[in-house]
Amino acid sequence: MTDTDEKAITGQKVIMHSFGDPEPVLDGRSMFEYEYCPMYQNHYEYPYDIDAVAKMYHATSHHTSALITKRNVLVSLYKPHPKLSRQAFIGLVINLLVFDNAYVQVVRNRLGGVLQLRPKLARNTRKSIKGEGYHHVDYRQGAAIEYNEQVIHIFNPDINQEIYGVPDYLSSVNAITLNEAATLFRRRYYKNGAHAGYILHVSDPLSTQEDVDDLEDAVRESKGAGNFKNLFMYTPNGKPDGVKVIPLAEVAAKDEFANIKIASRDDTLAGHRVPPQLMGVVPNNAGGFGDAKKAAEVFYWHEILTLQNMLLDINDQVGETIISFNEYQLTKSDS
Incomplete structure (x- = not known):
């Protein structure tokens, strides 16, 4: 790696965040696993x-x-x-x-x-x-x-x-x-717009870290309903197509709902x-x-x-x- 390459990536790092917290699901066994009658x-x-x-x-x-x-x-x-x-x-x-x-x-x-x-x-x-x-x-x-x-x-x-x-x-x-x-x-x-979230991939270097933070906050605030998550990925000086919105796979064909x-x-x-x-x-x-x-x-x-x-x-x-x-x-x- 040359000195020029080292200067180009100085202060830049790969940033990857996902937004949306998992919701707890009731554990079935916790409802009937006591096997005895507690005294209270x-x-x-x-x-x-x-x-x-x-x-x-x-x-x-x-x-x-x-x-x-x-x-x-x-x-x-x-x-x-x-x-x-x-x-x-x-x-x-x-x-x-x-x-x-x-x-x-x-x-x-x-x-x-x-x-x-x-x-x-x-x-x-x-x-x-x-x-x-x-x-x-x-x-x-x-x-x-x-x-x-x-x-x-x-x-x-x-x-x-x-x-x-x-x-x-x-x-x-x-x-x-x-x-x-x-x-x-x-x-x-369906409430989330008939998709299960997306990946926002930014490979073009943004001007300042403040721009990165603002974009990160914007994606976080647009998180999907319930368990659906959006992913923000920042890789400065990456591959072509500097900004990509990658939707996740179609749920209709994957989740076997019926x-x-x-x-x-x-x-x-x-x-x-x-x-x-x-x-x-x-x-x-x-x-x-x-x-x-x-x-x-x-x-x-x-x-x-x-x-x-x-x-x-x-x-x-x-x-x-x-x-x-x-x-x-x-x-x-x-x-």
Whole structure:
């Protein structure tokens, strides 16, 4: 290298910056990896992140629709009772489906008769460490208040602990969050102008370092939406074409958006064990999903009947028949 070349590059350096911070994605395993019930103050906490599960309720259309499909079938068969209205029954069912824990406060008169059954939010109810009682937890007030009346707790037994139920669909939590992430990515992609960012390559030497800094700031302020990044690369005395804007590759052909949505949808429905034809899912093949009536009948006998039996257990604990269901039939002509 000659003395002239050394002088030409004195004070010049290659500058390369990327703009746009990665957004954290909810780690699926952190929602249900506790495997035990932590003790806090005077009660047991859930063996999974119940707040995260509550937020995930509206994460994707398939996850929400699967839960609502089960809820609607149960509610349509329920016989309203003066001591447990249809509206109250809906609240009881949705807590059982989402959290696999449902609580009913039994209000009795002085003679011990049942006046009313009041469903309680599973998100705010905890099992007492001492005795068989339950607490209403409100962390905003910093206190856990024990219920004075009897509280009935129904849930599916877990393999790691015997205090709370754990939703079966948590096995497909990664599919649910992947489906949501794919949708959010595509939304950001179109919001960003249907591209995933660009590389601004400047090889012509700018007059001063201040010009470089100003250009760098301008690119930084124009960063894309969400996870999309723009890259500023400054290589003085580089190759021809001093300034280039290089768009990143087309996302439409690279991200397999449709395949991700279909695969994560199928995993989600498998976790819920709900036939897709009962949820309005459009089939990808000409043959479709098969007879919806037969699928509905199998769905009832394998899934809904089990949930009904869990809810009927409340009658045994109360000592009175309050919850009852009509016979399942798809049309009035069915026997």
